[in-house]
Amino acid sequence: MALVLYHGEPNGPSLTVLAALFETGHDAELRNIDLTMGERHQDNVPSGVEVHMSIEGEGPVLVADGEPMADSVFIACYLNDSASISPIAPQDPFARWQMMTWCRQIIERVAPAAAYLGVKAHLADKLSALDDAAFEKLIAPIKSEDLKTRWADIRAGAFDDAKVDDSKAKIKAAVDKVETQLSDGRDWLLGDFSIADLETYAWLAGMRDLEPGAFDGASRTAGWLDRVKARPSVSRALSLARTATPQDIWAPGPEINRWG
Amino acid sequence: MSDVTLYHWEPNANSGKPMLALMEKGVDFNSHYVDLLNFDQHKPDYLAINPEGTIPAMTHGDRVLTESTAMMEYVDAAFPGPKLMPDDPKDQWRIRWWMKFMDQWLAPSFSMIGWSVFIGPMVRSKDPDMLKAAIDRIPLPERRVAWRKAIYGTFGEEEMKESQRRVAFGIRMLEEELSKREWLASDQYSLADVNGFNIAYALPLSQPELSNDEKTPHILEWLRKIYERPAAKKTWAMGKTDLATRIKILERS
Numbered sequence: 001m002a003l004v005l006y007h008g009e010p011n012g013p014s015l016t017v018l019a020a021l022f023e024t025g026h027d028a029e030l031r032n033i034d035l036t037m038g039e040r041h042q043d044n045v046p047s048g049v050e051v052h053m054s055i056e057g058e059g060p061v062l063v064a065d066g067e068p069m070a071d072s073v074f075i076a077c078y079l080n081d082s083a084s085i086s087p088i089a090p091q092d093p094f095a096r097w098q099m100m101t102w103c104r105q106i107i108e109r110v111a112p113a114a115a116y117l118g119v120k121a122h123l124a125d126k127l128s129a130l131d132d133a134a135f136e137k138l139i140a141p142i143k144s145e146d147l148k149t150r151w152a153d154i155r156a157g158a159f160d161d162a163k164v165d166d167s168k169a170k171i172k173a174a175v176d177k178v179e180t181q182l183s184d185g186r187d188w189l190l191g192d193f194s195i196a197d198l199e200t201y202a203w204l205a206g207m208r209d210l211e212p213g214a215f216d217g218a219s220r221t222a223g224w225l226d227r228v229k230a231r232p233s234v235s236r237a238l239s240l241a242r243t244a245t246p247q248d249i250w251a252p253g254p255e256i257n258r259w260g
Numbered sequence: 261m262s263d264v265t266l267y268h269w270e271p272n273a274n275s276g277k278p279m280l281a282l283m284e285k286g287v288d289f290n291s292h293y294v295d296l297l298n299f300d301q302h303k304p305d306y307l308a309i310n311p312e313g314t315i316p317a318m319t320h321g322d323r324v325l326t327e328s329t330a331m332m333e334y335v336d337a338a339f340p341g342p343k344l345m346p347d348d349p350k351d352q353w354r355i356r357w358w359m360k361f362m363d364q365w366l367a368p369s370f371s372m373i374g375w376s377v378f379i380g381p382m383v384r385s386k387d388p389d390m391l392k393a394a395i396d397r398i399p400l401p402e403r404r405v406a407w408r409k410a411i412y413g414t415f416g417e418e419e420m421k422e423s424q425r426r427v428a429f430g431i432r433m434l435e436e437e438l439s440k441r442e443w444l445a446s447d448q449y450s451l452a453d454v455n456g457f458n459i460a461y462a463l464p465l466s467q468p469e470l471s472n473d474e475k476t477p478h479i480l481e482w483l484r485k486i487y488e489r490p491a492a493k494k495t496w497a498m499g500k501t502d503l504a505t506r507i508k509i510l511e512r513s
Binding site: 050078239 | 323325326327330331333334337338349350352353354356358360361364365368369372392400405406409419422423425426429436437498
């Protein structure tokens, strides 16, 4: 199995996949690209419809035996299921359902909110500093019209107050959910350590600085964040950072649900 | 008496996914019809099963499962019968990618159109006070917003146009994918096909300009092949409204 991983700074989906790779012990060639400058869309990164139209927005791309793969949770499942044991996902069907359902709710509710707040705080100014020609060149190869629109909205600073408020509420709700889940004293969200811990951590870690109020009094969540960060796989992923604060590096993520 | 009970509406979209998956596996299950148009899914009896008030839900012994796509994976893994997931982890990745793409990108656009032309008008004739009370009972805030838009027909022109664009684009993507392989996302009939059929079965009726024998021959052949499966026949026979009878458009002439 020949693996090449094109990843951004260890935050959000890139962090999930890097840590999943190290947890599962596969060998992969790592290529660091700047997702915040649209490098995923350049010719030197292999792509296909699943990369162009990924729900996740600007996530990492794993090329496995020539096939470019996107969507961090499903890549993590692939890495788990092609390992000799099942290190980061339960094999029991009900426990697997719990993990997939948990991850789905993170992808649908938390990821769009975190990405919205993250790009507002950390990407908008960087993009507005680009001149028109440079920005046009950045977005020209993007095949998904709606992803392209998200890039343009971020550069224009077109953030909707209602969406900002809703995103903040979703981060708070996610922390509450984690806090409740840990209330029986467990170390990991679903009992054994799993992709659910990685995916939840990857989207929430950068929210501590941006939305500190959401974490007020959430002592179990604080302990869990520390435990995830201390895992060898996560600290190895974080050691690949090219910036001092990778949790502040955000590229356009999943869109906020159009139904409201 | 089976220890599996499925709480579902019509064989359509999310409800139809586990219905068809259970039928394909040959799992005997108790069917509990939840009338979406009567807001049964937000009433105490159902909220006792699924507090979020979304359909479908499934009980297996004392386990309660929601989220139709993850539920289908459970059905495939937990019961004997034909495998609806290939063994190759990369095929599984591709199937999950397509299911999520359909669940989160394509199906919401289909359903925005469907709700505005079908569900909205069907419920709008009901008593306004009853409708308001029904909306207030919805547990998830995002579902309250969605129902309000559907009931009062307040989808904006821009968002409807965007949904139309996505439907047209998604149809082209499906056609291209199905011209590469016999089935969606892998070389065997899988959960991706079960999922896709549930959002696309009425395409030649609902989008005749975009999906027809000339423009999308692979989609049409794929839909007809699934329609001809005994499990699909049994599933759609469980429908109670005109929504389900639309499937007859797939009868070969």
